[in-house]
Amino acid sequence: MNKNKTLKDVAAAAGVSKMTASRALRRDKDVSEANIEKVRQAARDIGYIGNHLAASFANKRTDLIGVVVPAMTNVVFPQVLSGVSEALAGSGFQPVFGVTDYDDEKEYEILRNMLSWRPAGLILTGLDQPANTLKLLENTDIPIVQMMDSDGSPVDNCVGFSQTLAGRDMAMAILSSGRKRIGYIGKKDTRAAKRRSGFLSALADHGIGYHAERLFDGPSSVEMGRRLAEDLITTERNLDCIYFSNDDLALGCLGFCLERGIDLPQTLTLVGFNGLELLNAFPGKIATSRTSRQEIGRTAAEIVLSSLELRGQTDPKTVIIQPEICLA
Amino acid sequence: MNKNKTLKDVAAAAGVSKMTASRALRRDKDVSEANIEKVRQAARDIGYIGNHLAASFANKRTDLIGVVVPAMTNVVFPQVLSGVSEALAGSGFQPVFGVTDYDDEKEYEILRNMLSWRPAGLILTGLDQPANTLKLLENTDIPIVQMMDSDGSPVDNCVGFSQTLAGRDMAMAILSSGRKRIGYIGKKDTRAAKRRSGFLSALADHGIGYHAERLFDGPSSVEMGRRLAEDLITTERNLDCIYFSNDDLALGCLGFCLERGIDLPQTLTLVGFNGLELLNAFPGKIATSRTSRQEIGRTAAEIVLSSLELRGQTDPKTVIIQPEICLA
């Protein structure tokens, strides 16, 4: 048990000053090769582990990048985080994740907490933070990236796509395939709602609306999709298409349809959102908008990094990463 | 832009000493109600955000709990993290996640880095860390929990189940349902390998082995499952069961079978692992071992917390959370 080894111990073991030890371990300049080797060996010998806390404190800056997502239980976000991690790997910066559970209050608290660690940058989800959160963000001068949405005005940088337009585009694709009696099943979430209304607006342009819909609160799941779809299908006759707020829900419906022998996509077209890799196992069964979650995460991280490199001498960037429509 | 507000600024604004301000903000004792209100108001007024870095540094401890998982792209781990977050919420401790990509070297680096932040506790995945990593862990005196496996000797605490036994149990269930010509498709991963060999050992007890198998490296995916299953099924005739190292792979095969009209589970039994909620959309199609990821994460976090509360006066705990076998 090597308890509380400090730099001083390393320095003593190497027979140099604390300062030289510090420089040697950081490969800073003003140290001789001989001492670098001596100090590193000494550190290894006594099992020294640097104190990031003290170092960051002394430096007045950290290598932390705060990343805030609404949930972990929806594959989409872990994939985004994966992209962030990937882009940050080897950069010397480290992501720190926070989960809001779609709760504004919780998001505010998480951000306050993150900021109290003085992160070098911040990546968050969505553009529709409430006023108090926005004030928090505006009072800071670190690079910030908001992801997954571009319908609104970003605090700083932005990576994603227009949720409204995504819904709209899908509606137009569906309409041009001749579908007319359309149902909707979706989560009551900001971004899902934007897609819904985008979809709806395109339908309205053709003089139609949702034939029926089911909205729900809380986390979306395959089971929820199956349940609501069953309800919708058995209640409302003659639907020829159901738009789901994501692929998970659509997949639940797929299970139901396979069981009932409903012919997909001829009799009924299922439309999801996200383009989960999962769907590749069921080719042609579910139409979807394929979003590039990893790429969005990666891009967000890259923007933070470049912004950091240029020390804020850079204008806010907005990068659109269009979803790709995949019809059934 | 309120840059670099410090406690001294708050103290000045409130007309008290730095120390009183510190106490007021932390609701420490030895402060009058009047001053608490005055200080908090002042802090709000000038937009003060505490410096966790300095605070943690000053009292030589953090409220960080390091959590290390091999991947984010496999739903299982985000669910574990979700359980950890849940258990930690309101405890005053905060999880910090790290992803190893199933890479020992990377895991070592991540742990070194985490330890340099002096976390209060550590939660990691698996029991089979290499020697250098183990040394790192043994040289520390914070509570450690290893998750998701119990085949081996934990460094400290342990939450999970025997991977070997899980494979064995499933094999026995499959055998007793009369299956005989069994194939295996799986990832070359420590825990998957344990399940494979457990499964195999049970088969061996009945004088049979894998009729054929396909192993692969890298991340498992639905597509990989579909591809390998297609290969296995078309190459090897008369298989009556395929054991997959997880549900994702099995699901890929499900898609293939549905397409080819292979009658599940009569003609062919698919056996996965994890019990993803996803499978509920396809009842009776895939047998699986349902593991409680959230509960494992939650329990791991709870063990760390109680261990912290009792200040290390507690013996290492091992909690087994048995997977539940769900036949098709």
Added chain:
DNA sequence: ACCGGTACCGATACCGGTATCGAGATCAGT
């Protein structure tokens, strides 16, 4: 009036690193 106890406050000394700066040694050029 005196005393001990309690509540509250602030000066001071750290925590473990790093930035800074001045000093000594070494070296090249004249």
Added chain:
DNA sequence: ACTGATCTCGATACCGGTATCGGTACCGGT
């Protein structure tokens, strides 16, 4: 040999909080 530049090193002063401890004010009891 002298000058100036370069390299290497260590003493010192912080970074922004918190622990500690001594001091003051006020209280109730005798």
